[in-house]
Amino acid sequence: MTRRDHAPETEDQGPLLAQLQLTDSGFPSGLYTLSHGLEGYVQAGLAGADDLTALVSGLVRAAGTADAAALALTHRAVSAGDWDRVVETDRRLHAIKLNQEQRTASVRTGRQVIDSADAAFASAPAARLGRLVADRATPGNHAVVVGAVHAGLGVPVQHAVASDLYAFAAGCAAASVRLGRIDFRRAQLLLREIRPEVTRAAGAALAARDPRDLHASTPAADAVAAAHERAEARLFIT
Numbered sequence: 093m094t095r096r097d098h099a100p101e102t103e104d105q106g107p108l109l110a111q112l113q114l115t116d117s118g119f120p121s122g123l124y125t126l127s128h129g130l131e132g133y134v135q136a137g138l139a140g141a142d143d144l145t146a147l148v149s150g151l152v153r154a155a156g157t158a159d160a161a162a163l164a165l166t167h168r169a170v171s172a173g174d175w176d177r178v179v180e181t182d183r184r185l186h187a188i189k190l191n192q193e194q195r196t197a198s199v200r201t202g203r204q205v206i207d208s209a210d211a212a213f214a215s216a217p218a219a220r221l222g223r224l225v226a227d228r229a230t231p232g233n234h235a236v237v238v239g240a241v242h243a244g245l246g247v248p249v250q251h252a253v254a255s256d257l258y259a260f261a262a263g264c265a266a267a268s269v270r271l272g273r274i275d276f277r278r279a280q281l282l283l284r285e286i287r288p289e290v291t292r293a294a295g296a297a298l299a300a301r302d303p304r305d306l307h308a309s310t311p312a313a314d315a316v317a318a319a320h321e322r323a324e325a326r327l328f329i330t
Contacts, residue, residue, distance in 0.1 A: 107246040110213055114241060115259040117266070120208050121234065122201045127267035127328035128260065129194075129313045132320035134271050141274050144282055148264045149289040151313065152257060156293025158188060158308040159198075159235035160257050161300035166239030167249045170217050177303070178221070179229060182236040184303040191317045195231075197330045202234040209241055217244035253297045257290050267328065 117124060128151055133139035139147060162185040169177035189195045203225065209218035217240040225232035235256070242252035265279040274282065300306065317330065 107248075108251075110245045111242065111247045111251060111255055113212060114205075114238065114245075115255045117259075117262065119205075119212070121205045123234075123259070123263055124266070125328060126197055126201070126263065126330045127271065128264050129317050129320070129330060130264060130267050130273075131271060131326065131328045131330070132313075132316035132323075134273065135320065135323055136316055138316070139268075139271075139273060141278065144268055144273060145285045148261060148268075148282065149286050150310070151264060152261055152286060152289050152293050153296075154308040154310045154313070155257060155260055156296035157300070158185065158306055159233075159260075160253050160293060160297035161306050162233065162303075163235045163239035163242070163256055164249055164253050164297045165300055165303060165306075166236045167243040167252055170240045170243035171249075175220070175224075178236065178240065179224065181303045181306070182230040182233055184306050185233050185236060186231045188306055188308055190314050191321065193317050193321045193330050198233045198235070199231050200329075202232040202237040205234060205237045205241065206232060209237075213241060213245060215241050215244045217241060250294070250298060254290070254294045257293050257297070261286055261290055270327065 113119060130139055130147065133143075133147060162181050165181045166178050169175070169181065186195060186198070189198060206218050206222040206225065209215040218237065221230070221232065221237060221240050224230045238256055239252065242249075261283060265282050268274050268282065269276055269279050320326065320330070
């Protein structure tokens with residue numbers, strides 16, 4: 093056996109372990125309070141078990157050119173020390189979120205990541221971004237905060253994007269279970285079915301080169317979210 097055969101066993105696993113910690117459902121970001129719009133579809137009678145693959149695929153596709161792309165842009169900007177680009181990306185992402193519910197949730201979970209990042213990772217980029225948020229220079233959307241933390245941890249940008257999109261999809265699957273649409277086994281099948289869409293969304297996110305590349309066209313989801321904001325009873329924030 094050659095020396096090269098032993099190399100993977102001696103590689104630093106720190107970035108991978110930190111990446112898993114940050115995207116774990118138990119990380120105190122508050123993402124478990126979000127259904128990413130699925131509760132609104134359920135309330136409108138548009139989210140039966142047979143509809144979920146198409147619905148979640150559409151949400152993942154939209155995330156690829158919006159939040160995931162912002163994560164990629166932020167990761168590259170932090171790695172290059174370009175904090176003006178970080179702020180520009182954050183503001184652009186905030187601007188393309190058309191309903192108040194989604195904007196509020198994105199900022200709330202982003203700030204919770206900032207609040208937890210020092211204890212969890214001793215993250216200098218998160219601390220710097222937290223100061224910019226405190227000074228109201230930038231809103232602090234979740235995807236931007238996570239991109240900054242990943243960059244500081246040395247997680248490769250493609251891994252950061254893929255893991256965040258998977259966490260988004262897993263959150264949709266978990267919300268579908270809590271909403272009574274499917275059981276836990278069907279949730280695993282859902283994740284398998286949408287895996288190709290996650291891969292395509294990651295490719296779209298990594299292709300972004302400028303904050304102006306961020307976009308999302310989800311008129312049905314925006315309409316459902318607007319109705320969800322006024323619902324009398326809600327299990328989720330979104």
